[in-house]
Amino acid sequence: MEIGFVDADGREHRMPLAAAADVPFEQVRPVRAFPTFKGQRNFPGWYYAATTQGHIAFESWLERDHLMCLDFDPDVHAIAAQPFWLFWATEHGLRRSHAPDLLARRADGSALVVDSRPAERIRPRDQRAFEATRQACSELGWDYRVWGQVDPVFMANMRWLAGYRHERCYNATVADRLRSVFTDQEVPLTQGAVQAGEPLRTLPVLFHLMWRRELVADLSLLLGEHTPVSVARGATR
Template identity: 50%
Template sequence: MSVSAGVDLPAPYVELSYVDSVRTRQRLPLVACVTARFEDVAPVRPFRWSRGERHFSGWYWSATTGQHVGFESWLERDRLILMDFDPLVTGIASQPFWLHWHDGERERRHAPDYFVRRADGSAVVVDVRADDRIEPKDAAAFEATRIACGQAGWQFERVGTPGAVLLANVRWLSRYRHPRCLRRTSADRLREVFTAPGPLLAGADEAGDRLATLPALFHLLWLQELVAEDLAAQLLGPRTVVGLTGGGAQ
């Protein structure tokens, strides 16, 4: 059976292989996997990097999961940071499973980059690839994945290069994502100061010694308990207007 737009993959013949919670390899029909907690599984292939290779693999500590999540390129890493920043995301796993299907000539397989669980219980399967680096075989794999996800009741997203300003801001805030940056006294004072939106640095100084308040402020921005002016439009700076969530900063 071939894969093309508008052609369904018969669900019993689409299979997923993955490593379950007790590190046992499984291969099951898609229809048997729709309720599996793929946000908790181990990657189906290792993340390796060798000198001279064009891609760069590594591990990113996720504040969402409290665990390391793998990536195979800087673009995947950047997208992982943005998912970690999303307050609606509650779980992330990298390379969660192999999707197996037949293209009419041979069996094919594809390992999506991420499986994401959202706060409402819904699931999103994510592939990361820049728009100008999608070859025909990649497009076919993404289409097969999209169709399979539709059958499973999951969403599918193919994402590319994020906006430079948004990424720069979130990467900066990610430096302060660890809970150790949150000093309770400083955080409580910052919430009081920014009840009325105001400039970032002036508010940090009003809340106390900036050496203590700035890490807490950036952590609250990471948690989105505090919000700044449009992070996609301008870089964070001393005059960036910050306020409590729902308190007026846009």
């Protein structure tokens, strides 16, 4: 099996899989473009990732949702889209290739490779490509996942909080007041925002702190004014 990628300077590389263990794939360029054309069923675009403070391309709304989930994960420190091609020959001698959708580099240096595909759309040919990708990732010591649809309630909460992911939503003075309000016990979301000051000023900061996971709530339930919120364990004031 071989691996191909485009480095940060735009140079193309192809090498044996075993030689790629030390390549910083979180810094590479996408190995293929995301075309747009009339009548297409998928919706490509760009997602601004707070993790990388830059835009990352996606080629479907499902992939965008997965990007958002990786961006929300505090263990993820870098993300790349379409990071590499894998090339291999089947047992019948046929040449195959596959470019996984996403790669995330964690704080401990480990990597997670993700393919975004709804379960009902995985065909036998796709399954064989995914299995080859799983084997390749295993050889490199990476984790590999095929992600389908995300729980709709959790995803609705993600999309809301992601609207406040940018640093412009942060205010240090307001953030300190919010941490004080929510430190000792769970407080309903809107009540805590009111205790910290004028809600029009405190709510954006509150949601930003929730995005950063300094303030936490049960995101398996739809966020609302009565949602119990508290300071995350181990969070510093």
